[in-house]
Amino acid sequence: MDFSFHSHHFDRVQISDQDSRPDLPSHPEPTQSTGNFAMNAPAFQISVPNWASWRSHPAFIHAPQHEGYIYPRIADADYGLGPLPQELIGDPNACLDPYSTNITPTTAGTSLDVLAPQKGESQSDWSILQPSHVFKDQPYNYPQVEPLQPPPDFPPSPLSEVSSYQSPQSLIASSPAMTSHAGDRLSPRSSTGDNKEERPGHPPYSVLIYQALKDAPGHKLQLQSIYSWFEANTDKGADPNAKGWQNSIRHNLSMNAGFEAVKEELGPGKKAVNFWRLTPETIHSGGIQSTTRYRKLQHQKKATNSGHRGSTRQPSESKRVHATKVVKSHGTNSTHSENEAHQQQTTSNNPSMGHEYGNASFPMTQTYMQHPMGPVIGCTPMLPGNNTVFSDTAEPGSAFDVGHNHDWYAPESGSNRVHDPFEGPSQSAWDWKKEN
DNA sequence: GTAGGTAAACAGC
DNA sequence: GCTGTTTACCTAC
Numbered sequence: 001m002d003f004s005f006h007s008h009h010f011d012r013v014q015i016s017d018q019d020s021r022p023d024l025p026s027h028p029e030p031t032q033s034t035g036n037f038a039m040n041a042p043a044f045q046i047s048v049p050n051w052a053s054w055r056s057h058p059a060f061i062h063a064p065q066h067e068g069y070i071y072p073r074i075a076d077a078d079y080g081l082g083p084l085p086q087e088l089i090g091d092p093n094a095c096l097d098p099y100s101t102n103i104t105p106t107t108a109g110t111s112l113d114v115l116a117p118q119k120g121e122s123q124s125d126w127s128i129l130q131p132s133h134v135f136k137d138q139p140y141n142y143p144q145v146e147p148l149q150p151p152p153d154f155p156p157s158p159l160s161e162v163s164s165y166q167s168p169q170s171l172i173a174s175s176p177a178m179t180s181h182a183g184d185r186l187s188p189r190s191s192t193g194d195n196k197e198e199r200p201g202h203p204p205y206s207v208l209i210y211q212a213l214k215d216a217p218g219h220k221l222q223l224q225s226i227y228s229w230f231e232a233n234t235d236k237g238a239d240p241n242a243k244g245w246q247n248s249i250r251h252n253l254s255m256n257a258g259f260e261a262v263k264e265e266l267g268p269g270k271k272a273v274n275f276w277r278l279t280p281e282t283i284h285s286g287g288i289q290s291t292t293r294y295r296k297l298q299h300q301k302k303a304t305n306s307g308h309r310g311s312t313r314q315p316s317e318s319k320r321v322h323a324t325k326v327v328k329s330h331g332t333n334s335t336h337s338e339n340e341a342h343q344q345q346t347t348s349n350n351p352s353m354g355h356e357y358g359n360a361s362f363p364m365t366q367t368y369m370q371h372p373m374g375p376v377i378g379c380t381p382m383l384p385g386n387n388t389v390f391s392d393t394a395e396p397g398s399a400f401d402v403g404h405n406h407d408w409y410a411p412e413s414g415s416n417r418v419h420d421p422f423e424g425p426s427q428s429a430w431d432w433k434k435e436n
Numbered sequence: 437g438t439a440g441g442t443a444a445a446c447a448g449c
Numbered sequence: 450g451c452t453g454t455t456t457a458c459c460t461a462c
Contacts, residue, residue, distance in 0.1 A: 251453095254454050254455075261452095290439060
């Protein structure tokens with residue numbers, strides 16, 4: 001089974017020696033275990049057609065060395081998806097890590113010296129790096145997997161945890177949506193039988209978005225770049241007139257707590273740019289949760305909101321309170337009282353908050369900020385050395401929940417779990433989103 | 437009942 | 450018009 005496809009796009013990105021990112025080392029730092037953290041891992045995992053083999057013998061290929069930092073080749077990604085379509089290279093807004101404004105894409109097409117087998121890698125490993133077009137041209141089927149077992153050196157550092165579980169299996173194992181039941185049941189299906197886009201075996205939008213973001217520097221992309229990624233890597237964009245898939249992407253971005261919007265000011269006086277990125281939890285867990293789980297609450301609402309679609313449709317909360325989850329990356333003017341007020345509102349709207357999730361404390365060094373646009377949650381940047389946490393509440397405990405009740409963290413549940421600085425001990429982003 | 441896809445209403449910019 | 454959020458409905462399992 002080969003999950004690779006479109007891996008010839010955006011093969012590598014070079015950060016010059018002048019990279020001024022404060023918390024990203026100019027040179028790769030070794031991680032404790034399997035490195036696949038897109039930002040600073042010198043080695044990375046590759047897709048392996050045989051999942052059992054992949055699990056037991058993860059293959060590693062060292063990223064080509066270069067002066068300065070080289071992003072890993074992208075053929076290694078989960079499913080082997082390519083991060084960005086080539087036409088996006090050069091787009092200043094595409095796949096741009098604002099902390100590395102001097103990123104220089106170095107690929108003008110697939111370079112064989114980039115994709116060629118590296119030292120220590122076998123030809124068989126190399127063969128699976130060949131780009132293919134599974135999602136675009138062929139059905140996709142989730143592999144049937146067993147629950148993930150922690151690696152021998154588990155628990156590693158948070159960063160290495162990231163790498164350890166970045167695999168389709170981890171997505172499957174950590175997500176009810178991805179859990180294998182039997183055969184290819186994991187294969188997502190289209191909702192409507194007459195759907196032209198029906199591709200039995202294609203991954204759901206959430207997984208595709210996850211992949212697009214995971215492969216992007218900083219794990220973030222602008223919406224348009226996500227569109228472009230889909231156009232290049234899936235058949236969603238085959239019909240230029242069809243916009244439903246874009247709606248679906250936006251729907252998934254909004255509804256899945258694995259994604260968060262980040263407003264970033266790329267420079268003083270410049271208009272803030274909105275990025276979508278993976279939440280720390282998502283990166284940490286190496287997988288994405290099902291988007292549709294939010295409907296658990298909807299069912300409750302249905303009981304009280306009768307309704308047909310249309311005239312009786314319930315106005316959305318966001319029309320009264322702009323409840324975006326945008327995370328602002330630079331600065332804040334929030335005050336404690338503002339946060340308190342906001343939390344009061346949030347809690348009142350969400351009875352489950354505050355009791356379902358335990359109240360614990362963040363590390364003392366973390367700070368909590370309020371975004372003027374509304375509820376804010378998340379961390380930025382998702383890099384070592386920065387532990388700033390943006391919360392929509394005044395109390396640290398309500399920002400995250402990572403410890404319980406969530407199969408999101410299934411691979412590391414229990415006593416093996418290592419405390420992650422990203423982890424706050426309370427409400428998860430997903431629950432926050434679900435309940436807001 | 438759950439998961440996923442899609443359409444659409446709606447607000448903000 | 451684009452973006453983001455939310456609701457509703459549908460099909461498949």
